[in-house]
Structure formats: C-alpha cells, structure tokens
Amino acid sequence: MKNRTLTCALSIALLGSVGASLFIPAPTAIVMAADGSGTTASISDILKNQQSDGGWKKYYSETSGEWAKSTIDNKATYTEIRRLASEYSSSKNTTYSAAAIKGINFLLNMQYANGGFPQVYKSSDYHTHITYNDDAMVNVLILLDEIANKKGDFSFVDSNLASKAKQAVDKGVDCLLKTQYVSSGKLTAWGQQHDENTLKPTSARIYEVPSLSAGESTTIVKFLKTRPATSQITASIKAAEDWFKKVKITGYRYERNSTDSYIVADSSAAPIWARFYQLDTNKPIFTGRDGVVKYALKDIDQERRAGYAWYGNWPSKIGIN
Known part of the structure; x- marks a missing residue:
C-alpha cells in the first residue's frame, strides 16, 4: 500500500508537466x-x-x-x-x-x-x-x-x-480538407466541431472548447486514406500523421476505477494521446463544467474526470506509434 501511495503521489506531481490522465469511457x-x-x-x-x-x-x-x-x-x-x-x-x-x-x-x-x-x-x-x-x-x-x-x-x-x-x-x-487546422503555416489536425461559416474549430458543451481532437482526427485520416489519392489528400494525411507523432505522450499508462481516473509512470507503456489539444500550443487541456481550461486532469471536477474520455490510443489504430 505504501508503494502504491508513493506511485500515485509521483503521478499527480507529474500531471502538471505532461498534462496526461486516465479516462473513464462515456456510456x-x-x-x-x-x-x-x-x-x-x-x-x-x-x-x-x-x-x-x-x-x-x-x-x-x-x-x-x-x-x-x-x-x-x-x-x-x-x-x-x-x-x-x-x-x-x-x-x-x-x-x-x-x-x-x-x-x-x-x-x-x-x-x-x-x-x-x-x-x-x-x-x-x-x-x-x-x-x-x-x-x-x-x-x-x-x-x-x-x-x-x-x-x-x-x-x-x-x-x-x-x-x-x-x-x-x-x-x-473537400470540407474535411478545408477544415484541417493550420498553425504557424502548417496543417495539423481537426477539432470535434467546426464553425459552419468560418470552418475553424469551435466550442460545443461547456467542457468542449475550441481545440484539436486526437480521436476524431484519427477517424478522419482513416477515411481520407480510402479516397483516391490526390496531392492535397496525400499532404493532408501526412500532416496529420506528423502532428500525431509530435503530440504523443510516452512513459505513462492509465489506471482507472468507477469513480476517478489518473496516470501512472510506466516507461514500457505504449503511447497515448489527449482528447483535446490547445490550438497552436498543442498542450493537452481539460475543462470541467465551469468552462475553465486547465492543464492537468486533476484540476477539474471529479465528475468530469470520471465521466468523459479525456485520453486514448486512437492514432495507434492507424499505425502511429
């Protein structure tokens, strides 16, 4: 029990620097x-x-x-x-x-x-x-x-x-290609939702702020790979895959239970990705029902920590490791 407590304490201390955390899947x-x-x-x-x-x-x-x-x-x-x-x-x-x-x-x-x-x-x-x-x-x-x-x-x-x-x-x-977010002149990934007029990532529920989403972006890339190859589609796919590689989080694995979620240091763990990344900074972000962006999962309310899929291994399903 003492070793487990020490491990958890270390994990919490590390959360602020890496912004990584477990999730309890939504229904x-x-x-x-x-x-x-x-x-x-x-x-x-x-x-x-x-x-x-x-x-x-x-x-x-x-x-x-x-x-x-x-x-x-x-x-x-x-x-x-x-x-x-x-x-x-x-x-x-x-x-x-x-x-x-x-x-x-x-x-x-x-x-x-x-x-x-x-x-x-x-x-x-x-x-x-x-x-x-x-x-x-x-x-x-x-x-x-x-x-x-x-x-x-x-x-x-x-x-x-x-x-x-x-x-x-x-x-x-064409919409998928036009909505791929450009940061510092480079194509990156996609948000969970995009404004229907500006085509930029935008907000939905109070804890879903404008951001880039690793999960939905993975599915978009998978679909684009089924399309006849064009220079634009090829460039889009490569840019997204480069972004996945850039923002992956290594050295941590998930632990979870029915009431909360957290992360444990594990040098042998497979890469993980945040559900949301802040636009332009690529920092993992977390938001509770107060709508305030935090940079560590431990800093939002427990109900949202446990009740939303904040992290996953989505890009690994298309060969990103």
Missing part, C-alpha cells in the same frame, strides 16, 4: 440509446419514428427541444438507413426501401453547401456546427459512399440517387 451509444433509437429499436419502431423530413431523433422518446429534431448524433439516422436497407435486401418489401430512400434524401438535404454536416438539422447553438464529434460526419460519408457505389444492401438505389450521393461525398471530402 456507449447502445446504452445511451436504451430508451429507443435505431441501434436497439425494432424495424417497425424505426418505420414509425421516421420524421416528416426523413430523419430520426437521437432518442425516440423526445418530444420537444433540439433532441426532438432529426440528427446524426449517437448514430441516429444513418443507423436507421442501414437497417432499413438490410431489411429490404432480405424481404424485398418496398416499404423498407422507400423509407431508406427518404432517409438518404434527408442526409443530402442536411448537408451544407460547403460539404459539412451539422449535428442536428435546422437547429440552433452548437448543434449547427460541422460535427466530427463521435465520428458523426465521417460515418455519414461512409454510408453515402456505399450508396454512391450501390454497395451491399444499397444495390437497389437508382443511378440518380447514387450520383447525388457521390457528389455529397466529394463535397464532404
């Missing part, structure tokens, strides 16, 4: 969708809960406010479309294909002229921002790319809709 989409959404609902409930604009709500039980509107948050809408297409493939019941097509057209209508997708359709506040958070926009682009190529369960779509989906994917890729 998964399936858990968060327990009151009904496309991840868990029956196919009949999916049909019943499709909104007049063609999309779906985050939670089917919502009746007012922003979350009663159609959204791509928490896997909403693109999950329902996939399930409807799958159901049509096995049953050939055109009720399912018609609902899927209505959902696809919703996504096409939801897309901004600059290629970005908001979190919530016809919304307000941070819900209007181009949303990379939880990989929402990239997952929509992956779906639209399958539709554009009439791949798998989407072989039923007509050429006109496939062509529109391709155009949407091309616009989306």
